[in-house]
């Protein structure tokens with residue numbers, strides 16, 4: 001059974017979703033299936049029966065970045081970048097279902113996205129800023 | 137370790153009867169795939185997603201019937217009566233969103249060797265019964281876990297939600313976040329008007345290789361109000377009766393040592409549910 005991640009990266013050339021742990025623990029492979037996030041490394045492709053959105057589909061290829069992506073850059077939320085495609089998909093999905101989250105909600109929404117670099121604080125601040133909750 | 141080079145063969149049954157036949161013939165049921173995709177991924181699999189009978193949550197009187205394909209996310213969102221609150225909490229705190237969005241209750245039960253399954257102890261404390269895809273009636277979950285009958289397809293889970301019962305669930309992880317629990321506790325209690333526990337069902341997960349009820353803890357809770365002290369005493373009684381497993385994430389003695397604290401948290405949650 002081929003995981004959706006392999007189809008995205010190797011057959012469709014969409015390299016945004018990353019192969020991190022390959023076993024559903026890191027969230028680097030996060031994509032959207034319909035209106036919910038999934039770990040594409042664990043999703044048998046046969047179950048991808050709803051539209052799939054990868055980070056490549058979050059903002060148009062040559063257009064401006066999505067506000068969540070801008071906020072991540074502005075708040076220093078990106079270091080090596082390995083976790084960021086998954087973070088972007090998770091944050092965008094979270095903000096669509098809850099446009100006015102508090103910090104605890106953002107942190108809970110990102111429990112499945114591991115970042116080895118930033119310590120999370122700047123990513124959380126970026127997510128809150130993208131929701132219009134800029135902190136001083 | 138066996139390395140299988142056989143390609144997976146996928147079957148997409150169009151009726152429940154066909155799925156039941158395929159599983160009885162040795163094919164593996166495929167629900168959300170989060171457990172199976174971490175294994176060898178080879179052999180015959182039955183894709184269940186298209187079968188409407190396996191979806192949804194229905195209530196008939198005091199009994200709630202949960203389709204095997206209900207995901208953790210659906211269970212976490214559902215408006216449960218206080219008797220079944222443990223199921224909501226177990227679903228909401230299990231893993232993390234990307235897994236909860238696809239991992240199902242049927243898969244949580246059907247995954248052999250998954251000591252840390254979160255829904256299983258909750259369902260044991262709720263005295264759950266399973267509808268298997270045969271002509272027989274519902275069977276107790278505990279019996280299913282002990283025997284794991286080959287070729288049986290879990291179709292639905294039945295739980296009773298009588299008025300006056302409340303339940304709670306708590307889990308302990310080494311770090312925060314979406315890890316596997318090193319110990320999890322679910323308890324469901326019936327209390328009289330004075331708050332005295334008249335009946336208790338308690339289950340512990342992740343400590344032994346398979347989650348199980350803890351009769352020692354149940355008798356420790358009955359006959360007194362549900363308090364932090366009574367919960368801790370029940371946790372100590374449970375720890376004394378269990379054979380905790382050693383694994384890379386925690387040694388057995390540590391799993392036993394944290395149990396009283398996890399019992400206290402689960403009991404506090406059961407106590408705060410409205411009766």
Ligand code: FES
Pocket residue numbers: 018019020021022023024025026027028029030039040041042
């Ligand atoms: S690569 Fe999928 S969760 Fe880590």
Ligand code: FES
Pocket residue numbers: 077078079080081082083084114115116117118
């Ligand atoms: S920026 Fe490096 S892992 Fe998150």
